[in-house]
Amino acid sequence: MPHFTLEYSANLDGLLDMDQTVEVVREAAVETGIFPLGGIRVRAVRCEHYAIADGCNSYGFLDMVLRLGEGRDLATRKKAGEHIFRALSAHLDPVFANSKFALSFDMQINDKETSWKRNNIHDALKAEAVHG
Amino acid sequence: MPHFTLEYSANLDGLLDMDQTVEVVREAAVETGIFPLGGIRVRAVRCEHYAIADGCNSYGFLDMVLRLGEGRDLATRKKAGEHIFRALSAHLDPVFANSKFALSFDMQINDKETSWKRNNIHDALKAEAVHG
Amino acid sequence: MPHFTLEYSANLDGLLDMDQTVEVVREAAVETGIFPLGGIRVRAVRCEHYAIADGCNSYGFLDMVLRLGEGRDLATRKKAGEHIFRALSAHLDPVFANSKFALSFDMQINDKETSWKRNNIHDALKAEAVHG
Numbered sequence: 001m002p003h004f005t006l007e008y009s010a011n012l013d014g015l016l017d018m019d020q021t022v023e024v025v026r027e028a029a030v031e032t033g034i035f036p037l038g039g040i041r042v043r044a045v046r047c048e049h050y051a052i053a054d055g056c057n058s059y060g061f062l063d064m065v066l067r068l069g070e071g072r073d074l075a076t077r078k079k080a081g082e083h084i085f086r087a088l089s090a091h092l093d094p095v096f097a098n099s100k101f102a103l104s105f106d107m108q109i110n111d112k113e114t115s116w117k118r119n120n121i122h123d124a125l126k127a128e129a130v131h132g
Numbered sequence: 133m134p135h136f137t138l139e140y141s142a143n144l145d146g147l148l149d150m151d152q153t154v155e156v157v158r159e160a161a162v163e164t165g166i167f168p169l170g171g172i173r174v175r176a177v178r179c180e181h182y183a184i185a186d187g188c189n190s191y192g193f194l195d196m197v198l199r200l201g202e203g204r205d206l207a208t209r210k211k212a213g214e215h216i217f218r219a220l221s222a223h224l225d226p227v228f229a230n231s232k233f234a235l236s237f238d239m240q241i242n243d244k245e246t247s248w249k250r251n252n253i254h255d256a257l258k259a260e261a262v263h264g
Numbered sequence: 265m266p267h268f269t270l271e272y273s274a275n276l277d278g279l280l281d282m283d284q285t286v287e288v289v290r291e292a293a294v295e296t297g298i299f300p301l302g303g304i305r306v307r308a309v310r311c312e313h314y315a316i317a318d319g320c321n322s323y324g325f326l327d328m329v330l331r332l333g334e335g336r337d338l339a340t341r342k343k344a345g346e347h348i349f350r351a352l353s354a355h356l357d358p359v360f361a362n363s364k365f366a367l368s369f370d371m372q373i374n375d376k377e378t379s380w381k382r383n384n385i386h387d388a389l390k391a392e393a394v395h396g
Binding site: 139141177179180181182183184185186187191193195197206209210213214217221224228232233234235236237238239240 | 265267282287290291301305308309374375377379382384
C-alpha cells in the first residue's frame with residue numbers, strides 16, 4: 001500500500017508525458033507523509049478504446065484510483081487526497097487549456113483481513129539510509 | 133462518474149470491434165437517463181496474458197466494472213445495470229455463437245467523501261446545446 | 265467469478281514469463297476448491313509507466329486483486345487467499361532474488377445485487393466431462 005492506478009484515454013499521447021505524470025503523483029504521495037515510502041506504487045494504463053460523454057472522439061479522460069490500507073481516519077485521507085489531487089490537477093492545466101477533458105480521483109480501502117504482501121524495497125531503502 | 137472499465141482477453145481481436153463495443157456501452161448508459169452526459173467514461177483494457185477455467189487457450193472473457201457515485205437507490209441501479217448488460221450481451225451474441233466465452237458486469241459505489249473531479253466537458257456540452 | 269487482475273511494472277519483461285504467471289494463479293485458484301472451474305478468469309495488465317517508492321527506476325511491482333462473489337465466510341477466504349498468495353510468491357522467488365520488488369494481493373467482494381453474467385464455458389466443461 002498505497003496503490004495508485006491511472007487509466008487514461010490514448011489521445012493523451014503527445015499532450016502529456018505519462019512518466020512525468022506518475023512521478024508527480026508519487027512525489028505528492030510522499031509529501032502527504034502518511035504512507036511508508038517503500039509501499040508507494042503508481043502506474044498508468046493506456047486505454048486504446050474509449051467512449052466519452054456524447055461520443056465525441058476529441059474528448060479525453062484520466063481517472064485515478066487509490067487503494068490504501070485501513071487505519072487512517074477520514075480527515076487524514078481527505079487531506080492527503082486533496083493534496084495529491086491538487087498536484088495532479090495542476091500538472092494537467094495545459095491539457096485542460098487545450099482540450100475537453102475529465103479528471104477524476106477516488107479512494108478505496110483494502111480489507112486488512114484479506115491482504116497479503118511481500119516487499120524487499122523497504123529493506124533496500126533502510127540500507128540506503130544507513131550506508132548511502 | 134460513471135466509469136465503465138472493460139477488461140478483455142486478447143483473443144477477442146478479430147471477433148469483436150472494441151471501438152464499437154465501448155460505444156454500445158456508452159449509448160446504453162445514456163439511455164438509462166440516470167447519468168450526467170458529461171460524466172460518462174467507458175474504456176477497454178486489452179489483456180495479452182490470461183488463464184481461464186481449465187486453462188484452455190481458446191476460451192475468452194470480457195469483464196466490465198462500473199464505478200458510480202453515491203445517491204442512487206438499489207432499484208435504480210439494478211434497472212440501469214440490467215439495461216446496460218442487455219445491450220452489451222446482445223452485442224456479444226456473435227462471440228457467444230462462435231466461442232466459449234464469459235461475460236460479466238459488476239457495480240461499485242465510490243465514497244463521495246474521498247472523491248475529486250475536474251471536468252470541462254460539461255460546459256462544452258452546455259455551450260453546444262445553446263449554440264450548436 | 266472469480267476475477268484475478270494482475271497489474272505489473274513493464275520492467276518485469278525478461279524476468280518473468282507472464283503466461284506462466286497467470287497459469288500459476290489459475291492452478292492455485294482451482295486447488296482451493298472454493299471456485300466453480302468455469303468462472304475462473306486470471307489476467308495481467310502490463311504498465312509501461314510507473315513510479316515506485318523513492319522513484320528508483322529499477323524497482324518493480326506486481327499487484328493482484330481478486331474480485332469474488334458473496335457467500336464465502338472470512339475463514340474460507342483467508343485460507344484460499346493464503347494458498348494462492350503462497351503459490352504466486354514462490355513463483356516470484358527468482359524475481360525477489362534478483363531485484364527490489366513489491367508483491368501484493370487484495371480481495372474485494374462483489375455485491376450480488378448488482379452483478380450480471382453470461383457464460384457458456386460451464387456447459388462446455390460439463391459436456392467435456394461427459395463425452396471427453
